[in-house]
Amino acid sequence: MENENQQNPSSQIRVAFIGISNSGKTVLCSILSSSQNINKNIKEEEKQNSNSKINEYLIKNTSQIKNDIKLLDMSGNDKFGKITLYGMCSLNPDYCVVVISANMGLTLTTKEFIEIAIILEIPLIFVITKYNITPDFIYEDILNEIENLISGDGINKNPKVIFKNDDILSLSKNFLNENICPIFNISMEDENEIEIFKLFLQNVPLLKKVNNNNYEKTMFYITNIFTKEEGKSNIIVNGFLYNGIINKNSKMLLGPDLNAQFSEITIQSIYYNDNPVDIIYSNNICCLSIDTQIDIRKGMIIIDNVTKENYPKIYNEFSAIIMVVDNNTILKQNFICVLYCRNIRQSCQILEIQHFSMKCGEKGMVKFRFLKYPECVKVGDRIIIFESKIRAVGVIIEV
Numbered sequence: 001m002e003n004e005n006q007q008n009p010s011s012q013i014r015v016a017f018i019g020i021s022n023s024g025k026t027v028l029c030s031i032l033s034s035s036q037n038i039n040k041n042i043k044e045e046e047k048q049n050s051n052s053k054i055n056e057y058l059i060k061n062t063s064q065i066k067n068d069i070k071l072l073d074m075s076g077n078d079k080f081g082k083i084t085l086y087g088m089c090s091l092n093p094d095y096c097v098v099v100i101s102a103n104m105g106l107t108l109t110t111k112e113f114i115e116i117a118i119i120l121e122i123p124l125i126f127v128i129t130k131y132n133i134t135p136d137f138i139y140e141d142i143l144n145e146i147e148n149l150i151s152g153d154g155i156n157k158n159p160k161v162i163f164k165n166d167d168i169l170s171l172s173k174n175f176l177n178e179n180i181c182p183i184f185n186i187s188m189e190d191e192n193e194i195e196i197f198k199l200f201l202q203n204v205p206l207l208k209k210v211n212n213n214n215y216e217k218t219m220f221y222i223t224n225i226f227t228k229e230e231g232k233s234n235i236i237v238n239g240f241l242y243n244g245i246i247n248k249n250s251k252m253l254l255g256p257d258l259n260a261q262f263s264e265i266t267i268q269s270i271y272y273n274d275n276p277v278d279i280i281y282s283n284n285i286c287c288l289s290i291d292t293q294i295d296i297r298k299g300m301i302i303i304d305n306v307t308k309e310n311y312p313k314i315y316n317e318f319s320a321i322i323m324v325v326d327n328n329t330i331l332k333q334n335f336i337c338v339l340y341c342r343n344i345r346q347s348c349q350i351l352e353i354q355h356f357s358m359k360c361g362e363k364g365m366v367k368f369r370f371l372k373y374p375e376c377v378k379v380g381d382r383i384i385i386f387e388s389k390i391r392a393v394g395v396i397i398e399v
Helices: 026-033 044-049 078-091 108-119 136-151 168-174 193-203
Strands: 012-018 055-059 066-071 095-101 125-131 157-160 181-186 220-224 235-244 245-247 250-253 261-271 275-277 280-283 285-293 301-304 317-324 336-341 344-353 361-372 382-387 389-398
Touching: 012 026, 012 078, 012 108, 012 285, 026 055, 026 066, 026 193, 044 055, 055 193, 078 108, 078 336, 078 382, 108 125, 108 382, 125 136, 136 157, 136 181, 168 181, 168 193, 181 193, 220 245, 245 261, 261 280, 280 285, 317 382
Parallel strands: 012 066, 012 095, 095 125, 125 181, 157 181
Antiparallel strands: 055 066, 220 235, 220 301, 235 285, 245 280, 250 261, 250 301, 261 275, 261 285, 317 361, 317 389, 336 344, 336 382, 344 361, 382 389
16 A cells, blocks of 8 residues: 555665756756656746755666665755755765756856865766757867866866766766766757666765664754644654664654753654655655654754763864865954854854964864854864855864
């Protein structure tokens, strides 16, 4: 029966699609997740909505393909660039597909999205759309610009344009080891080109280790909260299960709240790919229905129901080794910025800085303080400062 709970696969591969509006991201994701070409059936409203949020699509697993492929259609409008950055940090994508319209080229916004993927060390795959309606000389200029970007210092890989007669299966499994960055030319009217790209995605290797051990501490990062239904006390949260497993009807802990405390909750139901399941494993995006009365915010985590002595440590202040990566950025003491770390997005103040100020290319230790509420951070977490003219990246070394 369709209503029966379905067993989800042990893991999924998440592919983030980045690019500006009207580059063809949403259309491409919709076609890849459908068994037929639905290009003409996508409403203009859906295209507009895709600019202000992250849409999820799914390429389901088959007897030949073990893992589901989760397609994450990131916001394409530079006004909502923070949504894209937050999604790239919190949803932990395995690969990043850069969608570039041949008649629009490599825009500044697209280059900023690529810079985020490079900072997060996410493997890149390039797709050129609308090449069939673009003059040849313009297409050649765009292709040369992309190839120069790939072979440059930032990515430092060998660009390879994919043709229909190439060995796609071998390429998808070995392109990382061979230091290749593939470039696909895709017309939404050519089903063969779309099927070749789909076959490539279905055979890329799973990069992240799956921790399904019952003894592994559960860590679920909340990335989105949905409004509770009228007359019901449960709240639906969306997020990424980094470690451990979660069972339906299990008692767990949610926090930290505004008082840096954890509260007991009950997992009423679990939804994986819109299907109810009894258990969810690590390295998966899913939705949880939880019974709680406390205010939930992005940045909270769900953990095992442990004693108070074993709660994760919560901190107001931490130190990190920071490197400035933008020419227009100067970091100084008392500077306030928005900091991204996993599913955390919060304003921070620089308390101490190793040098009087830090400019592009300089590296040093910086001490931060969260301005709103304490967070669960640990040594080794990657942090990003990325807003307006501020570009810096670092790793937490002391809490």
